[in-house]
Amino acid sequence: MTDRKKVVAINGSPHEGMGNTGQLIGFLAEGLAAEGMDLDEVLLCRQHIEYCSGCAMCIGKGACWIRDDYKALFKRLIEADAVILASPVYVFNVTGQMKTFLDRSLGHGHRPQASWKPGLAVSVSAGKGELWAARYLADTLRIFGAYSVGELTAIAVGPGEFYGLDAVRNRARDLARDLAQAMRENRRRPPTEHDLAFWQFIGALARENKAVMQADHEHWEKQGLYDRFENYVGQERSPGNAPPEAMKAWLKELMRRQQG
Ligand SMILES: Cc1cc2nc3c(=O)[nH]c(=O)nc-3n(C[C@H](O)[C@H](O)[C@H](O)COP(=O)(O)O)c2cc1C
Incomplete structure (x- = not known):
């Protein structure tokens, strides 16, 4: 048994193994490793997650009837010490994979978790929409009982073609350190107008x-x-x-x- 803190990162990109979102998560993992913490990356494109049917059973009865990988994934996020939501920009917002996952979280979003733990929002675009997508992901962290310590964003067109790679790496390292500190010290964010x-x-x-x-x-x-x-x-x-x-x-x- 180990008492190392565990961070779970959800990656909404279909570019498994070579994507820019995955690289950003990798930079964060390096920073967290330096702080003695582990990061588990979950590729949504490898998960079987159905569309929300819009039946509203989750808000009436308290649970979803669809049997797929959603329930186990949600449990992983709830059990994690920190949560990262990451997605590239697809048509000015998060990918369909990420949106489908978030849609299935409706009932949990309506019933706030008792805990608030630290998290990060990550997004990369080819030049338009990454700030908006990261802000959106930062606000949806609340569904999983988390708040945003910060947002990691970047512009990259092809795989690995980041503008200002050094700046991106440094920002990732700073955010990893802030996340680690927030976990260690059980930090909270001052309430906001969004809350x-x-x-x-x-x-x-x-x-x-x-x-x-x-x-x-x-x-x-x-x-x-x-x-x-x-x-x-x-x-x-x-x-x-x-x-x-x-x-x-x-x-x-x-x-x-x-x-x-
Ligand atoms: C279907 C699709 C839609 C996209 N829409 C946008 C967009 O609205 N704005 C933008 O700047 N980039 C857009 N892109 C580019 C990606 O956001 C960009 O290449 C990103 O770095 C890919 O990250 P990934 O490798 O993690 O998937 C789009 C790419 C695809 C395939």
Whole structure:
């Protein structure tokens, strides 16, 4: 048995063994190895993952009926210490393989995991769309109980033809170090407007549609997620450092100075 931290990277490129996304994951693996951590890469093109049928059974009953590799893959991500979502840009967004995988995650996305662990988003394009795709992947990390420590992006047309290869490698090494540190120290990201918008949207959806979204509604109720944003982000709001008397005195002084 080993207590080495385990990172699982999902690669949405069909270019197995020679792709640019795979190379970026390789750079991250080198950085993580230097930190004493392992990276497992999963090639989505080697997995059997069916399209989502849109039946909504996952949000009503809490589980998907389709039998393929999805369930085992999801379990690997939940058990990992950190998650990496990586995809090249296909027509200005992630590949069909990645999108199909994320679509099948609908029910899990509606029912937030209790934990938040660090993750990374990775994307490469031939010159248009990698920033957008990485941002999208960074935000979808929440489905797997993860948050983004950072985004690794690059432009490369043919295999290995990176613009600024040294800069890409250095960025990968920096992000691997940040990811390792976040894992070691159990770091959290300060809550963002995306967290707030997600909490408001899915909470309202589950509450207002509880007749069809029973599994979601029960989860939100049982976990106390409806009650407070703090329960969703797993972080408290600090008490503040300006008592009402101090605020009053400050305003009085401001008015006195303005009138004077
Ligand atoms: C079907 C298809 C669609 C693509 N769409 C885009 C695109 O919208 N923007 C872009 O910059 N590159 C696009 N590309 C190029 C790839 O993103 C680019 O070559 C990338 O480096 C491939 O990474 P990979 O080897 O990991 O698959 C597309 C490639 C294919 C095959």
